[in-house]
Amino acid sequence: MLHITRRGDYAIRGMVYLAGQPADKVTLLGDMAAAVEASPAILAKIFQHLSKVGLVSSYRGTGGGFVLGRPAEAITLLEIVEAVEGPIILNRCLIAKGTCGRDSFCPVHPVWGRVQEKMRSMLGEYTLKDLAGK
Amino acid sequence: MLHITRRGDYAIRGMVYLAGQPADKVTLLGDMAAAVEASPAILAKIFQHLSKVGLVSSYRGTGGGFVLGRPAEAITLLEIVEAVEGPIILNRCLIAKGTCGRDSFCPVHPVWGRVQEKMRSMLGEYTLKDLAGK
DNA sequence: CCATATAAGACCTTTTTGATCCTATATTGC
DNA sequence: GCAATATAGGATCAAAAAGGTCTTATATGG
Ligand code: SF4
Ligand code: SF4
Numbered sequence: 190m191l192h193i194t195r196r197g198d199y200a201i202r203g204m205v206y207l208a209g210q211p212a213d214k215v216t217l218l219g220d221m222a223a224a225v226e227a228s229p230a231i232l233a234k235i236f237q238h239l240s241k242v243g244l245v246s247s248y249r250g251t252g253g254g255f256v257l258g259r260p261a262e263a264i265t266l267l268e269i270v271e272a273v274e275g276p277i278i279l280n281r282c283l284i285a286k287g288t289c290g291r292d293s294f295c296p297v298h299p300v301w302g303r304v305q306e307k308m309r310s311m312l313g314e315y316t317l318k319d320l321a322g323k
Numbered sequence: 324m325l326h327i328t329r330r331g332d333y334a335i336r337g338m339v340y341l342a343g344q345p346a347d348k349v350t351l352l353g354d355m356a357a358a359v360e361a362s363p364a365i366l367a368k369i370f371q372h373l374s375k376v377g378l379v380s381s382y383r384g385t386g387g388g389f390v391l392g393r394p395a396e397a398i399t400l401l402e403i404v405e406a407v408e409g410p411i412i413l414n415r416c417l418i419a420k421g422t423c424g425r426d427s428f429c430p431v432h433p434v435w436g437r438v439q440e441k442m443r444s445m446l447g448e449y450t451l452k453d454l455a456g457k
Numbered sequence: 458c459c460a461t462a463t464a465a466g467a468c469c470t471t472t473t474t475g476a477t478c479c480t481a482t483a484t485t486g487c
Numbered sequence: 488g489c490a491a492t493a494t495a496g497g498a499t500c501a502a503a504a505a506g507g508t509c510t511t512a513t514a515t516g517g
Contacts, residue, residue, distance in 0.1 A: 191411050311438050
């Protein structure tokens with residue numbers, strides 16, 4: 190239905206929050222969840238994945254929590270969205286050449302390609318630094 | 324997951340096909356379904372709806388079928404997609420002011436608005452005439 | 458060794474999507 | 488009028504995705 194999921198939105202909320210914290214403060218999941226108004230359980234899932242991908246670093250045990258995996262100015266909205274939701278693909282003919290079969294002659298195929306690339310490039314222009322306003 | 328549905332794609336396929344036919348030829352559902360490689364049953368559903376919205380005109384009985392509801396140059400990709408899938412809304416805060424609650428201070432909110440509008444305007448630029456190449 | 462805090466995965470419910478089937482209704486031609 | 492044709496409309500069903508909860512590891516610091 191052409192919209193990002195809650196997971197994607199929660200991920201962005203959390204990442205913007207982390208970017209707004211002091212540079213290498215280790216943030217508790219619970220604090221972050223409260224601040225971004227999301228369930229700790231679901232935010233945990235999301236950030237476990239962001240950790241695996243390297244967008245955040247995580248520390249277990251007492252004094253553990255999450256920190257940005259890179260400087261805020263080196264993380265874009267696009268990366269966060271695609272890390273959580275998978276690559277932005279507007280129509281299935283853009284998954285790979287031949288997925289649709291009509292792509293060689295379909296006049297609409299290139300349109301989706303253009304719209305998709307514009308969208309990705311726009312999202313790629315915004316960094317966490319821009320969004321956290323620091 | 325940020326992609327159009329099959330219904331949307333089938334609708335576009337069918338509309339492009341109609342636009343490629345002689346101006347006021349009444350096209351059989353079955354012919355259209357065969358040409359666009361979609362099940363007649365599902366294409367029927369889709370075009371019933373497009374008919375209700377006025378994007379096509381339909382005629383029942385012998386010699387019946389579908390015709391574009393307006394000249395091909397007056398129907399855009401955006402209209403077809405939104406007729407079938409509902410309005411393009413990238414994040415729920417864009418449904419209406421206040422749907423999210425954080426929209427008044429959220430730094431990401433305006434970004435989604437900008438991306439969404441760009442996307443809609445791009446899709447609004449392509450007409451069936453462009454796509455059918457007539 | 459104990460309290461803390463994330464990692465990982467199982468599990469469940471609801472919503473959306475994709476698809477089919479059956480019956481009704483309108484139109485044409487005989 | 489009647490039969491053949493073709494869309495309208497609704498009921499129904501299965502599969503997939505999304506949203507969310509819970510339980511059990513595992514690592515860390517004191
Ligand atoms: S836009 Fe054209 S190529 Fe892409 S999925 Fe639709 S029919 Fe296939
Ligand atoms: S982008 Fe901001 S305003 Fe929009 S839904 Fe997410 S948190 Fe709410």
